[in-house]
Amino acid sequence: MNVSVEDAGALGHSHAGAFSPAHAPRTSAEPYARFGATALRAAAVFWFIVTAAGQLIFATYIAGFYGRATLAGRPALWNKVMPHGYVAGDTFFNLVLGVHLAFAFVITVGGLMQLTPAIRRRVPALHRWTGRAYLIAAALMATGGLMMIWVRGGAPGDVTANVIISFNALLILTCAALAWRRARVRRFDLHRRWALRLFLAVSGVWFFRIGLMFWIVVNRGPVGFDPDSFTGPALIVLGLLAYFLPQGVAGLYFRAQQSRSKSAKFAMASGLTVLSLVMAVGVAAAAAIMWLPRL
């Protein structure tokens, strides 16, 4: 996978490259135009910092809770969070869930490594190998998740919620296939876009968790869903937002990057900053309520 948060800054450079600074006529709009690209880049970096902090806490929870229970030979402890997680005697699906949890850690840390510019610049070979591992992990997570829902059964939520997360699994598989194929034919411009879309699709379950905690905190309790059966309209809307809104935002971001319009860049930078602030609240709430207390 070949994508980086640096991509945010590529626009400024590529457009600047179209001019020769020595000969280009200076206009009063120029600093403003540059400021648009800088604002967009800054918003992308801010988004990445919030995402990295939140996903590192999520990865710490996966390793600290599930990893510790598994290494201690007590997988039944998984059921403190997932009532139907470990089922005594069901060796196959216990293994599928165990692999899912192990790769949940790998894919979360691996995704952040892929987006970190310094790693990509200084150790490109590591970046390529992590990218291959990321694609395999994404395929395993999506197919394992689909099997747990539709073959084993008993996953949380109603049929609609299960259908929605299944579309997220299909999205993961599609983005992974396209990111891989575009790299094979050396279309790295398109590869980067599909790799970023893959990262967002893989992060869907994480967006869902921080979105849920944001919703509970702003409403001061569970509103629009039943916390016992984990069903209700709020969870359906949240699923759609968590899995598909990031794809729409990515599309707008790519357009703003390419656009010559300063207003488009500023609008995108502002929208992304607002979304990142909402995410920051969700991350803080998820860490305080869901993840850190279980360590």
Ligand code: HEM
């Ligand atoms: C690709 C990124 C994914 C990550 C990082 C991830 C992570 C996790 C984690 C950490 C859990 C344990 C529950 C918790 O502590 O929150 C879990 C459980 C589960 N995941 Fe995923 N998951 C991913 C994708 C998927 C997908 C795409 C599906 C479905 C198509 C799926 C289906 C499930 C199911 C069915 C469980 C068991 C829930 C239960 O029995 O209570 N996961 N996942």
